[in-house]
Amino acid sequence: MxxxxxxxxxxxxxxxxxxxxxxxxxxxxxxxxxxxxxxxxxxxxxxxxxxxxxxxxxxxxxxxxxxxxxxxxxxxxxxxxxxxxxxxxxxxxxxxxxxxxxxxxxxxxxxxxxxxxxxxxxxxxxxxxxxxxxxxxxxxxxxxxxxxxxxxxxxxxxxxxxxxxxxxxxxxxxxxxxxxxxxxxxxxxxxxxxxxxxxxxxxNSIYRGKVLSITSQVIEGIDYGEKSSKVGIQFQKINRIKSQDIILSDKIKNILDFNVFEFFHNHEILSNNLPTLNRGLLFYGPPGTGKSFTSQYLFGRLKNVTIIVASGQSLTQINTISSIGRTLQPSIILLEDVDLVFSSRELNNFNSTLGDLMNQLDGYAKKEHMLFILTTNHIERVEKAIKDRPGRISQCVYFDLPNLDLRIKYLKNEIKNYL
Known part of the structure; x- marks a missing residue:
């Protein structure tokens, strides 16, 4: 600019x-x-x-x-x-x-x-x-x-x-x-x-139906050294992952079908028959077990859904992120490595931001067409009022190291183009 x-x-x-x-x-x-x-x-x-x-x-x-x-x-x-x-x-x-x-x-x-x-x-x-x-x-x-x-x-x-x-x-x-x-x-x-x-x-927003990455920049003020945060939006390219290329256990696939695909495909029916539609998922497990890869798979399958991705410093802008998500409904808000900002309040340097996230997960409107997905490698660090409250997180999904059957499926999928 x-x-x-x-x-x-x-x-x-x-x-x-x-x-x-x-x-x-x-x-x-x-x-x-x-x-x-x-x-x-x-x-x-x-x-x-x-x-x-x-x-x-x-x-x-x-x-x-x-x-x-x-x-x-x-x-x-x-x-x-x-x-x-x-x-x-x-x-x-x-x-x-x-x-x-x-x-x-x-x-x-x-x-x-x-x-x-x-x-x-x-x-x-x-x-x-x-x-x-x-x-x-x-x-x-x-x-x-x-x-x-x-x-x-x-x-x-x-x-x-x-x-x-x-x-x-x-x-x-x-x-x-x-x-x-x-x-x-x-x-x-x-x-x-x-x-x-x-x-x-x-x-008719230019951001509707796109995958967006949220940035947060600290700006030094001209007067008296004051500081402010500037939120930016960047378009993010994703590789659309086919169903046959995602190797997950049947248990996780069933969870995704019920909590994600059914939520978006049948939202009107659910909205008319349920008192509240607050929906949040927490993906956790060791590094490299497919949490982010699974998120990309979801993004590729959901058409006309706005995806908002935030990580690191931008997690502190949770109110702005949620406001964008509400404006562009239907939407998914993906918060990566949430333990960095939303850890237990006894250890947390971002207590006000932690409170903001809990308010957003509670939902100001009970039938919003919006889904929160949180990811972490260290669930033990995440604030209990987030991970253990059913009204905020519908389900915690554990991504374990793949067993022998999943490893064989993965290897077959990787070498199929060379056979």
């Missing part, structure tokens, strides 16, 4: 603006020290001051032109602002474009401005900004495993359809979110617009 967080920081922009008023006192001090530079310093200060005033007048003229020429109204404007997670930027952009394609007339401007639409349209010039239309920066975004697109960071559409309105969408890299702003004179427009928009985002 070619976005400079410092340049998008309103505090830094304000510093540049108010700092410009220091030209005159600095010039005066230099004049006292070097009198022969007086005319040059005076001329420089006058030019700088004229530039500041010029920016203000140019901005004001542009705003007036929008209101009078493009929109045709200057009073009774209503402003709405909605914050979304940053990873929904492309989905929202696509949904807004879909709405615009159904309107009669619209015009797009690209602006590069960290201020809100309300501040811009009400001439609140509290920072040094040129509000004339200009090309904003581009942002590179993955929309599939092999495809990238480029979108403007700041997008503003002027719609002249029945009631004039302004729709603005911007990616805020400084605060790691997506901001949607709307200005209109029609009080009923926004409610129906945002309802249809959110529905379309959920139904």
């Amino acid at each position: 070619n976005i400079n967080a410092l340049d998008n920081n309103p505090k830094w922009i304000n510093f540049r603006y108010y700092g410009s008023f220091l030209y005159f006192p600095v010039a005066f001090i230099l004049y006292l020290a070097f009198p022969y530079l007086g005319p040059i310093l005076l001329g420089f200060s006058i030019v700088a001051f004229i530039q500041i005033i010029s920016r203000r007048l140019k901005a004001a003229n542009f705003i007036d032109n929008i209101l009078s020429t493009e929109l045709g109204f200057a009073s009774e404007r209503l402003f709405y602002l909605e914050n979304f997670p940053d990873y929904q930027f492309v989905d929202i952009h696509n949904s807004v474009k879909k709405y615009l394609s159904s309107t009669k007339t619209f015009k797009k401007n690209n602006i590069s401005n960290p201020e809100s639409l309300n501040d811009i349209l009400n001439h609140r010039f509290h920072s040094e900004l040129n509000r004339t239309p200009q090309e904003s920066d581009n942002i590179s975004w993955k929309v599939s495993e092999d495809e990238d697109i480029y979108l403007k960071v700041d997008n503003l559409w002027i719609v002249k359809d029945n009631y004039p309105k302004i729709i603005r969408l911007r990616y805020d890299s400084y605060n790691n979110n997506t901001i949607l702003e709307v200005s209109t004179t029609d009080s009923n427009f926004y409610e129906s617009f945002i309802k249809d928009l959110k529905k379309d985002i959920i139904e």
